[in-house]
Amino acid sequence: MTLTELEEKVPALKEYTKTMPPEIRSRCTVRTHAAGSIIHQKDMELNYFGIVATGENRVINEFENGNVYMIEGNKAIDFIGEVTILAGMPRTSVTIEAVTDNVVAYISRKDAERWLSEDMNILRLTAGHTAFKLYRSSYTNGAKLFYPPSYLLLDYLVRYGRQNGMESTRPPKSVTVGRTRQMLQEEIGVNVKTLNRTIRQLKEEGFFNICKGKLSFTREQYRMAMDWLESAKDK
Known part of the structure; x- marks a missing residue:
């Protein structure tokens, strides 16, 4: 070409x-x-x-x-x-x-x-x-030093959703994070055990689903994560 x-x-x-x-x-x-x-x-x-x-x-x-x-x-x-x-x-x-x-x-x-x-x-x-x-x-810079793993993962998901159209006029029904656990570990900055434990916890709380091993969330779950992050900042 x-x-x-x-x-x-x-x-x-x-x-x-x-x-x-x-x-x-x-x-x-x-x-x-x-x-x-x-x-x-x-x-x-x-x-x-x-x-x-x-x-x-x-x-x-x-x-x-x-x-x-x-x-x-x-x-x-x-x-x-x-x-x-x-x-x-x-x-x-x-x-x-x-x-x-x-x-x-x-x-x-x-x-x-x-x-x-x-x-x-x-x-x-x-x-x-x-x-x-x-x-x-x-x-x-510095967020990984002062925020807990739950905050870091949900913040990552919100940013990923925003980059993939969740704030557009015609948002997708759901977004799947195309990252392996290893990549998520490197991008979020927590170890594998902590990441897996955090994923289990947040999935049980309804923030996202697991689809073929990947994290997937709807617009409602995206908004839920945003609300959680806003309340966490005030604590």
């Missing part, structure tokens, strides 16, 4: 590529990362810059003791390598894993640095994305 073909498939991408210099565009390649694959690994030398046209990925930090910390989840349209490039660092600071199939338009780091230095449009978009991620993480 060429960049032009990808733009036709994903019209929103044109806002990001409309000012790409022709010679850089001619060197652009399109690649698909299958769900579950690693897009880039922590501490690898970064030689490219990517624009994620479709798909969802998650940013994780891996430690030498084997523990994995989930930093954030991102949906297209997004960037790959922008933080490393804007920071002027040679190597990546995180691992990015594809949650669903990711289709990414790639250019070399050299081309990206030139484009970012010459074009205010792409610089504004990448800087805005980076600032939004920092704002989002700063807004919730």
Whole structure:
């Protein structure tokens, strides 16, 4: 697939590529990362810059003791390598894993640095994305230290529901969280035993159902979780 073909498939991408210099565009390649694959690994030398046209990925930090910390989840349209490039660092600071199939338009780091230095449009978009991620993480930073597991899980479900249309004018009847227990553990930041115990407890209280091993909740359960979170904040 060429960049032009990808733009036709994903019209929103044109806002990001409309000012790409022709010679850089001619060197652009399109690649698909299958769900579950690693897009880039922590501490690898970064030689490219990517624009994620479709798909969802998650940013994780891996430690030498084997523990994995989930930093954030991102949906297209997004960037790959922008933080490393804007920071002027040679190597990546995180691992990015594809949650669903990711289709990414790639250019070399050299081309990206030139484009970012010459074009205010792409610089504004990448800087805005980076600032939004920092704002989002700063807004919730510390919650895992001070809130109980029940709060963390319900807060996660509410945010997941919001991202998947529960606040839209025509919300879905139900939303199923497409995450394994291992992924939930990493994203919420609690150990497996605590997570499983919390899931059992909240399921018994009616906050969600279990469908083929995945957490699923209706709009009524979504509202119930929101009310619980609001009351918990006042305690």
